[in-house]
Amino acid sequence: MEEKKYYSIGQVSGICKIPVKTLRYYDEIKLLVPQIRKETSNYRYYSKEQLITAFMIRQFRSLGFNLKDIKEIISNNTMDYYLDSIYIHLNEIDAEIAELEKRRRENECLLERFIKGQNYLHDRVDEEEYKIEEIPPIHVLGSRSIIKSYRNEEVSLERWITINEEAVNLGLEIAGPIYVTFHTEMFGQFFSKDCDIEFSIQVKEDPSVNENIHSFGGFTAATAIYRGDYENIFKTYIALKRWIDENNYEICGDVMEEFLVSPIDTANVEEHITRIIVPIKEPKGKKKPR
Template sequence: MKNKFSIGQMSKLHNIPVKTLRYYDEIDLFKPIEVNPENGYRYYSIEQFKLLDIINYLKVLGVPLADIKKQTSNRDINELIDTLQEHKRITEQKIQELEMAKKKLEARIDEFKTAKYIEDINVPFIKTIPERKIIQLKETISSFFELELSLRKLKQQYHHLASIFIGKVGLTISENNFQRESFLEYSSIFLILEEVERSKLIEEIDFAILPQGTYACIFFRGGHSDAPAYFHVLNDFIKENDYKIKGDFIIRTIIDEFISKNQEEFLAEIQVLIE
């Protein structure tokens, strides 16, 4: 049987699993030239090698088997061009998605590395922060239950645009609530948009902005329930230096129990725009 190859031989010659060749037969994509009626053994010819090469090539390019079957059946050059152009478009879209994922990973890695080595914990300081674009939901939030529900509302509204991750979620406290020392009553919740997300929003929605400017800030170990003491520390710092508050206070958690089991690594930050 000089020009007959068993399914096992085809598998070794083309580095394709036997079960894959059987499946190709079942879906009429690549059928043997002969099947022994007594034992069901499949046999292929050398003339089929080129066809299998084409199938493998298109499969590696990500072309679905249904499209490959259509092409190998019709053998129409125009259909092949259309198919390849469509999968080129799909591939380019996947590349963009992977680039976006890479940039998000880089941003999270940089923030966590920085957070691990912050030395001035519990000490107020001044820093200039560039403009930040956010998507925001303005409503009163006074419990963890309400916080999570509000966050889900925000996510449902913009689910295709931004992802929820610790460090990106912030809460605002109005100056009025701050003066009343209602430090656990928030006036809004927001998601900070990363650069790769902002690029998608230009023509899609009206986002809010945290303005560029000078901010009085404080890092502390803990979460929202620990924040009141640090609001006082920050307020004393603002008064001592004759700064004027220009907007809502912002609080965001950077590291919590879902990121680290070590409570000594928990980190949150309070910010407020000043002049």
């Protein structure tokens, strides 16, 4: 009868490319217990079958399996269980890839927004610039409520953080900035009174995903860029309203603000960039804007 061959821990380490320290750890957690252990020297010896098991462990580890799952695979030791485990693991990998791709898109979106804000800072001019723009249709996650004794200069950091966290907790993909819509007459938000306000954030998902997601945009607007400390934005509102009137446009919707670089993005108020958006329509016979 052929004598059964055993391998020392050093031999297993060399053949399977597993550090000795790791093999000792596998012994401690009962993942791979050597078949022979000499009590006097504590030397470990592994059988041929255990050598194969050691290689399997290394292979599954290299594929991303955790030790708990590997222990289950080895314990069951059937091809059917191997196949099921690999199918499950592939699904987990696909989910991880999808999450990483989502994170990349969100990072790209944030980068694009900050670059846009930085361009407004670097390209600033002494004279205010007003534009007529088409606001593209998007989807936003919104939260609308009556805020008691609201004053516009009192930046609602908590509400901005809350709407951002709500999107994250729902697993939504953030696709753009935060918007604040004032469901009141123009300038109403600047007086200390109850104000109907909606805080929203652009997301990729559509309204079928969540009841608080709705469409936004798809209209013509007069816009102005405000740079810096938010408490002085009132002057830009007045100037934009005057420009709208001088060019014979009519306001036809609620005023909103888009925060390209907001107070929850940076504490440096000099770098805050807000776009004021006023929905408008052209009366018949309107002259070209000056």
